[in-house]
Structure formats: C-alpha cells, structure tokens
Amino acid sequence: MASPTPAPCPPKGQALLEAMRRHLFSSQAKSASLATTHDHYVCLSLAVRDILLTSWVDTADTYTSQHVRTATYMSAEYLLGPHLENNLVSLGLREEAAAACEALGLSLEEMLAEEPEPGLGNGGLGRLAACFQESMATLELPAIGYGIRYEFGIFRQQIGPNGQMESTDPWLARGNPWEVIRPEWSYPVLIGGQTVIGVAYDTPILGYGVHTANTLRLWSAQAPDAFDFASFNAGDYTRAVLHKVQSETLSKVLYPNDELEQGKRLRLSQQIFFVSCSLQDMFRILASQGIPVTEFHRKFAVQLNDTHPAIAVAELMRLLIDVHGVDWDTAWSITTATISYTNHTLLPEALEAWGLELFQQLLPRQLQIIYEINARFLRTLRIRFPGQPELLERLSLIEEGPHRKVRMAHLAVVGSHTVNGVAELHSRLLKENLFADFARVWPDRFTNITNGVTPRRWLAVANPPLAALLNDAIGTDWCRHLDQLRRLEPLATDAAFLERWQRVREQSKERLAATIRQDTGVLVDPASLFDVQVKRIHEYKRQHMAALQVVERYLRLRAGEDLPPRTVIFGGKAAPGYAMAKLIIRLIVGMAEIINIDPAMDGRLRVIFLPNFSVKLGQKIYPAVDLSEQISTAGMEASGTGNMKMSLNGALTIGTLDGANIEIRERVGDDNFFLFGHTAEQLAAINRSGYHPMPWLENDALAKEAIDLIGSGHFSEGDRDLFHPLLANLCSSDPFRVMADLGDYRRAQNEVDSAWCDAGRWSMMSVLNTARCGFFSSDRSIQEYAERIWKVAPVPVNACSVIPSPSP
Numbered sequence: 001m002a003s004p005t006p007a008p009c010p011p012k013g014q015a016l017l018e019a020m021r022r023h024l025f026s027s028q029a030k031s032a033s034l035a036t037t038h039d040h041y042v043c044l045s046l047a048v049r050d051i052l053l054t055s056w057v058d059t060a061d062t063y064t065s066q067h068v069r070t071a072t073y074m075s076a077e078y079l080l081g082p083h084l085e086n087n088l089v090s091l092g093l094r095e096e097a098a099a100a101c102e103a104l105g106l107s108l109e110e111m112l113a114e115e116p117e118p119g120l121g122n123g124g125l126g127r128l129a130a131c132f133q134e135s136m137a138t139l140e141l142p143a144i145g146y147g148i149r150y151e152f153g154i155f156r157q158q159i160g161p162n163g164q165m166e167s168t169d170p171w172l173a174r175g176n177p178w179e180v181i182r183p184e185w186s187y188p189v190l191i192g193g194q195t196v197i198g199v200a201y202d203t204p205i206l207g208y209g210v211h212t213a214n215t216l217r218l219w220s221a222q223a224p225d226a227f228d229f230a231s232f233n234a235g236d237y238t239r240a241v242l243h244k245v246q247s248e249t250l251s252k253v254l255y256p257n258d259e260l261e262q263g264k265r266l267r268l269s270q271q272i273f274f275v276s277c278s279l280q281d282m283f284r285i286l287a288s289q290g291i292p293v294t295e296f297h298r299k300f301a302v303q304l305n306d307t308h309p310a311i312a313v314a315e316l317m318r319l320l321i322d323v324h325g326v327d328w329d330t331a332w333s334i335t336t337a338t339i340s341y342t343n344h345t346l347l348p349e350a351l352e353a354w355g356l357e358l359f360q361q362l363l364p365r366q367l368q369i370i371y372e373i374n375a376r377f378l379r380t381l382r383i384r385f386p387g388q389p390e391l392l393e394r395l396s397l398i399e400e401g402p403h404r405k406v407r408m409a410h411l412a413v414v415g416s417h418t419v420n421g422v423a424e425l426h427s428r429l430l431k432e433n434l435f436a437d438f439a440r441v442w443p444d445r446f447t448n449i450t451n452g453v454t455p456r457r458w459l460a461v462a463n464p465p466l467a468a469l470l471n472d473a474i475g476t477d478w479c480r481h482l483d484q485l486r487r488l489e490p491l492a493t494d495a496a497f498l499e500r501w502q503r504v505r506e507q508s509k510e511r512l513a514a515t516i517r518q519d520t521g522v523l524v525d526p527a528s529l530f531d532v533q534v535k536r537i538h539e540y541k542r543q544h545m546a547a548l549q550v551v552e553r554y555l556r557l558r559a560g561e562d563l564p565p566r567t568v569i570f571g572g573k574a575a576p577g578y579a580m581a582k583l584i585i586r587l588i589v590g591m592a593e594i595i596n597i598d599p600a601m602d603g604r605l606r607v608i609f610l611p612n613f614s615v616k617l618g619q620k621i622y623p624a625v626d627l628s629e630q631i632s633t634a635g636m637e638a639s640g641t642g643n644m645k646m647s648l649n650g651a652l653t654i655g656t657l658d659g660a661n662i663e664i665r666e667r668v669g670d671d672n673f674f675l676f677g678h679t680a681e682q683l684a685a686i687n688r689s690g691y692h693p694m695p696w697l698e699n700d701a702l703a704k705e706a707i708d709l710i711g712s713g714h715f716s717e718g719d720r721d722l723f724h725p726l727l728a729n730l731c732s733s734d735p736f737r738v739m740a741d742l743g744d745y746r747r748a749q750n751e752v753d754s755a756w757c758d759a760g761r762w763s764m765m766s767v768l769n770t771a772r773c774g775f776f777s778s779d780r781s782i783q784e785y786a787e788r789i790w791k792v793a794p795v796p797v798n799a800c801s802v803i804p805s806p807s808p
C-alpha cells in the first residue's frame with residue numbers, strides 16, 4: 001500500500017493508432033475517405049479515454065472498497081479548458097499521440113485545435129476550481145467535484161469595430177467524448193413547487209503520473225419522466241412540453257457575472273439544483289457503504305467555492321432533518337463539522353443576497369430553516385454581547401430594510417467550521433472589514449490559503465519549449481514538486497543558459513505572433529516587448545488605466561521621443577450587461593485601429609485586442625508575456641491567478657500591492673518586480689479625507705493630453721460623445737482611483753523601458769521569476785486545504801483493474 005504507485009504502462013503510438021482506426025469504424029461509423037478532422041479528433045480522444053478508463057475504474061473501486069474520507073468541492077463554475085492534451089501529458093503519451101497522428105497523415109496540433117473548450121466558468125474563480133480538481137487527483141486525494149453541466153458555457157466574444165459582440169457557446173453540439181452519463185444517479189429537487197431531476201454526467205480528472213483519476217460530476221436538469229401527465233392527457237400537449245422545456249432551462253446557460261438583476265430567479269434555482277443533487281448523491285454514497293447518516297461529517301468534507309453553493313447549509317440541514325429524521329442539534333453539529341467556505345471577493349456588489357419574497361416562492365422550507373438558524377444564532381449573540389442590537393443587526397442572516405434579503409455570505413460563515421480568503425492581504429482584509437464582526441465572534445474560524453495554478457496545464461502543456469529546457473536543466477521533478485524550480489537560480493547568471501532561455505521565449509512569442517496574425521490580421525514583431533493584460537474586463541482591474549498609458553506612449557512617440565518597441569496585448573470578456581466594461585473594450589479597439597496603421601508607429605507600437613479570451617487562448621498567451629500587467633486598485637483583487645501563470649512562465653510583473661501580487665513580489669524579490677501605486681491602507685486614508693481626481697489630473701499635463709485626445713474623437717472616427725461616460729467617470733468620481741495611481745504607473749513603465757534595453761539583465765530577471773514561483777502551485781494550495789481544513793489524506797490507487805486493455 002505504502003509503496004509508490006507505478007505510472008500506468010503507456011502503450012506505444014502503434015496501439016493508439018490502432019485504437020483510432022477502430023473508433024473511426026465502431027464509434028464514428030465512417031470509412032477513412034469520409035472522415036473529417038473532427039472525426040479524427042473524436043477517435044483520438046476515445047483512444048486516450050480507453051487508456052485512462054482503467055485508472056478511473058480502479059480509482060472508484062479503491063475509494064469505495066476502502067470507505068475513504070472524501071473531499072467534495074462544490075462550485076457553480078469550472079473553467080476547464082480542453083482535456084485532450086492535458087490527459088496526454090498526464091499519461092505521458094504526448095509523443096506517442098503525435099506519432100499516431102502522423103501515421104494517419106494528421107497533425108496532433110490539428111487534433112488539439114478541434115477540441116471545443118468547456119467554458120463552464122467566467123474567469124479566475126472557475127479556473128481555480130479546475131486547477132484544484134487536477135491537483136487533488138495528482139496528490140491522490142479522494143475527491144469529487146460537483147457542479148452544473150451548462151449546455152451553453154460562457155458566451156463567445158467577437159470583436160468588431162463597435163467592440164464586443166456576444167454569441168452562444170454550443171460546446172456540446174458535436175458531442176463530448178470526455179463525459180459519461182449516469183442516469184442511475186439522478187435526484188429530484190423541489191423548486192417553487194415543481195420537481196426537477198438532476199442527472200449526473202461524469203468526467204474523469206487524471207492525476208499527473210499517478211494511477212488516480214477522480215470524478216467531476218456535473219448535473220444536467222431534466223423534467224421528471226411523467227411530466228405533467230394531466231395536461232398531456234387533457235390533450236394539452238404543448239403545455240406539457242413547455243413544462244419540460246422550462247425544467248430543462250435550469251442547466252441551459254452559465255450566467256455571466258457582473259450581470260444585472262434580471263434572471264435572478266433562474267440563478268437561485270441553479271444553485272439549489274446542483275447543491276441538492278450533490279448532497280443527495282453524498283447520502284447515496286453513505287448508504288451504499290453502510291455508513292450511518294450521523295457519520296456524514298466523518299465521510300465528507302464539503303468546500304463551498306464562494307457563496308454560489310451557500311444554500312448547502314440549509315439544504316444539508318433539511319435533508320438530515322426532514323429526510324433522514326435527525327434532530328436539530330445533531331444535524332447542526334454535522335452540518336458545521338462538514339462545511340467550509342472560501343470567500344473570493346470583497347466587492348460589495350458581488351455579495352449575493354436574495355430577496356425574501358423570491359426565496360419564499362422558490363424555497364419555502366429552506367427559508368424556514370434559515371430563520372431557525374438565525375434565531376438560534378442571534379440568541380447566543382444576545383447572551384454574549386448584551387445591549388448591542390446594532391451588532392446583532394450587522395451579523396444577522398437577514399438584511400433588514402424595505403427590501404429584506406437573505407445574506408448568503410453570512411449563511412456560509414455561520415454554517416462553516418472554517419472560512420478562508422485566497423491571498424494573505426485578502427484574508428486580512430476579510431477579517432478587518434467584511435467579516436470584522438464575525439471575526440470578533442469566532443476569531444479562529446478565519447484563515448488564509450493563497451491560490452495556486454497547476455504546473456501541468458500552465459507550464460508542461462502550455463509551454464513545451466520551456467518544459468523541455470527545465471527537464472534538461474534541473475530534471476523532470478518540477479512538474480510534481482514545483483519548488484524544484486529553485487534549482488534554476490544559479491543558472492540565472494550562466495550566459496549559455498540565458499541564451500537558451502532567450503530562445504525558448506522567442507519561440508513562445510513567435511507562436512503568439514502567429515495567433516495574433518490569424519485572429520486579428522495584425523503583424524507584430526516578436527522581438528518587441530510583449531506587454532499583456534488578459535483577464536475579465538472590469539473597472540477594478542483597470543484596463544482603462546493601461547489604455548490611458550498606451551495613449552500617452554502614442555503621444556510621446558509622436559512627439560519624437562525614443563522608446564523601445566512594444567506590443568500591447570489586451571484580452572478578456574466584459575459581462576454583456578456591463579456597459580462601462582464594454583466601452584473600455586471599444587476604446588482599446590479604437591486605439592488599435594488608429595495606432596496600427598499610423599506609419600509613425602511602425603516598429604514602435606502595436607495595440608492588439610485578442611478576441612474570445614479563454615483557457616485555450618490563455619495557453620498560447622501566458623508563455624509569451626514579457627510584462628505582466630497586474631494593476632488592480634489595491635484591496636480589490638482577492639488573489640489573481642493570471643499573475644502567477646505569467647510569472648511562472650518568465651514574465652516580469654508591473655503591479656500594485658494587491659492580492660497575490662504581494663506574495664509574488666516577496667518571493668521573486670523587489671528588484672525583479674515593477675511596483676507602483678497606493679497601498680490598500682493609503683487608499684483607505686485617502687477615502688476618509690475625501691477623494692477627488694481633479695487635483696491629481698491638474699498637475700499631470702500628459703494625462704490631460706491623453707484624455708483630451710480620446711475626448712476629441714481621435715479614436716472614435718470623430719465621435720466626441722462615445723467615450724464621454726468613461727472620461728466623465730474618470731474625471732469626477734473615479735471610483736477605482738485611476739488618477740491617483742496614474743503618475744506612479746508611468747514612472748514604473750519608464751523603468752520597464754530602461755530595464756528592457758538591457759537584454760541580459762531582463763533575461764536574468766525572467767529566470768528568477770520562474771525560479772522563485774514554485775510556491776504558486778495549486779498542489780501547495782490543495783495540500784493546505786487537505787491538511788488544515790478537510791483532514792483528508794492521500795489514498796494511492798494501484799492498477800488492479802481486470803478490464804481488458806483496449807487492443808483489438
């Protein structure tokens with residue numbers, strides 16, 4: 001048991017090739033002459049799936065027979081990215097697959113490009129959930145991921161002359177070779193008096209170099225079989241079908257965040273839907289292993305990824321009490337021993353609260369339970385903090401006022417044994433501000449676990465040239481023990497190594513340049529400094545500040561200043577209802593249009609907006625970044641993970657003291673990080689004394705000139721009104737303190753320009769960024785969750801399957 005598990009024995013390219021041929025016939029029902037590229041992609045995926053199935057089946061067997069303690073991760077979002085290449089790397093089969101494709105006259109690249117991406121998340125939060133799944137499997141931790149199988153993921157973004165246009169993402173339209181439907185595991189959920197059925201779809205999550213394959217279980221909504229038979233029998237066929245359609249709407253589409261009020265009803269329905277199915281599934285597992293329901297908390301640790309699944313607190317209570325006959329006090333100890341909650345944001349507008357009327361309509365029993373939880377909670381508070389009604393009001397699960405609401409974050413805190421933030425600063429601010437009152441009540445409940453990213457997808461898969469160089473220089477251990485990157489440090493001053501480093505970086509930049517040409521038609525010079533900001537478009541992330549900086553650069557270049565050539569690359573989606581974010585995209589697109597055709601900018605400045613930023617595109621972008629823009633208003637970015645991916649791949653950061661930037665800087669060293677801007681504390685002080693942007697702007701001729709140029713219609717075909725809302729906002733309330741940081745941002749950008757001119761020094765700093773980023777592996781994050789919060793131990797899986805290997 002204790003001996004290390006052998007990696008699965010990889011069949012050679014020949015076996016894959018035969019399996020692909022077989023699947024073309026038996027799965028796609030085609031001859032070679034009719035096969036499309038997509039058919040070949042499906043065949044390769046099925047051939048790979050055949051191989052990983054032994055791990056998946058053995059893992060399920062091991063977990064079931066050993067009654068293992070299991071972590072369950074509940075998340076409304078999983079931004080998975082394509083599976084094929086990741087699975088090939090985990091199985092150690094990438095080269096074999098390339099050979100098999102070649103033998104069929106295909107290229108692996110072509111196959112990989114065919115895979116649609118499951119975009120079941122908005123951004124960082126969903127991507128974190130995906131990195132965590134992969135790390136749990138790699139660390140051989142018994143775990144299940146629970147979520148929603150949205151039929152349409154995050155919208156597709158196209159960029160036209162007017163900025164962002166959205167279309168649907170029918171990622172399942174041509175089938176999905178990576179999932180298995182489990183109709184036998186389906187559960188009813190009562191929402192607003194109607195029953196909806198959730199059906200499990202399972203996707204294997206392979207660990208790297210181990211025999212573990214965990215399960216990601218996503219719920220799809222179905223109308224009950226005997227749907228509305230009354231109408232059906234009365235001859236009202238249409239009405240019966242409408243009900244069916246209504247029920248199935250539940251898992252139809254992922255909500256873009258930062259959206260408006262509309263559609264909230266469906267969102268709350270989605271939350272209870274997947275939470276209830278997941279908890280019922282856990283009770284089913286308990287029963288199948290003969291474990292009494294009162295041992296629920298010994299079998300399962302449940303992690304809530306933000307408040308989206310916070311209704312789990314009330315739903316677990318309901319299932320324990322109403323369905324399994326447990327008394328209130330026992331149910332409450334089980335619930336609070338089971339659940340823990342990760343907070344992802346301090347932004348007040350992102351804190352979920354549901355109107356009581358809506359709640360009452362959809363979930364009357366759960367609301368009753370929430371009232372009872374609240375009554376008991378407030379009773380204990382009254383005893384501990386007598387004569388402090390304001391404190392009780394602030395802590396209550398119910399927000400009073402004309403529109404009474406359920407505060408989901410409060411429900412999550414009260415129902416959890418542990419609450420964590422996702423970077424040190426964020427966790428501290430949680431305790432000092434958002435949850436200050438709760439921290440008084442339960443000081444030990446709050447902790448920090450800094451986020452991380454998986455080195456498999458974000459280095460081995462995304463950056464093969466760098467992975468090969470690392471293997472050569474420090475061995476292959478870094479992929480599972482990212483701390484090993486430390487061993488690069490002595491090489492940061494080795495001229496021969498720096499030259500190889502430089503070549504690797506050039507390759508990544510050439511690859512991105514080709515993508516830019518393909519997606520935008522613009523030619524960029526891979527030798528120029530690639531200055532990149534890719535992430536959701538949001539005012540707090542301050543893409544408009546980066547845009548202002550580019551306009552200033554344009555003005556300086558036009559005035560004859562000599563600055564090193566830069567390619568400024570933006571990417572990211574704006575929520576369809578977030579007008580200001582869309583206007584920021586429109587500004588960048590307008591700038592690109594003018595700047596990229598200006599002969600005076602030739603060889604000096606290019607501006608790119610890459611459409612439809614996604615995991616797939618990220619895999620091409622992150623390795624090619626020279627300068628990583630992490631410029632959020634201090635105190636507003638909980639952690640960030642894009643910052644980690646870039647630094648890990650050798651980018652230097654220009655950033656504020658926000659989120660994980662602080663910890664990145666601590667590790668890579670002050671000399672290898674371009675710091676600027678006010679701290680969260682300084683901004684708080686400025687806010688207290690009353691902030692206004694005008695004093696900052698009045699002393700800044702260059703900023704004024706840039707704003708005037710935008711206002712003159714220079715980037716909007718003479719339209720002086722288009723960007724008015726953006727500029728007026730910046731010059732009046734400037735809620736994200738762009739003007740307060742702009743001058744110092746410019747100073748730091750000037751330092752970047754000088755540093756870039758010393759190519760040798762830049763390369764050294766780049767190596768040191770990679771060498772010192774080992775901490776930011778999601779393996780380290782997950783190890784902390786497992787040890788400190790879940791108390792879940794690794795369970796190695798041995799190859800024991802009697803399933804025949806897939807050779808014909």
Ligand SMILES: *Cc1c(COP(=O)(O)O)cnc(C)c1O
Pocket residue numbers: 079122123124127534535536613614615618639640641642643645
């Ligand atoms: C990493 C990642 C993010 C998060 O980026 P931040 O810079 O941390 O906001 C968002 N989207 C995708 C596709 C990612 O890969």
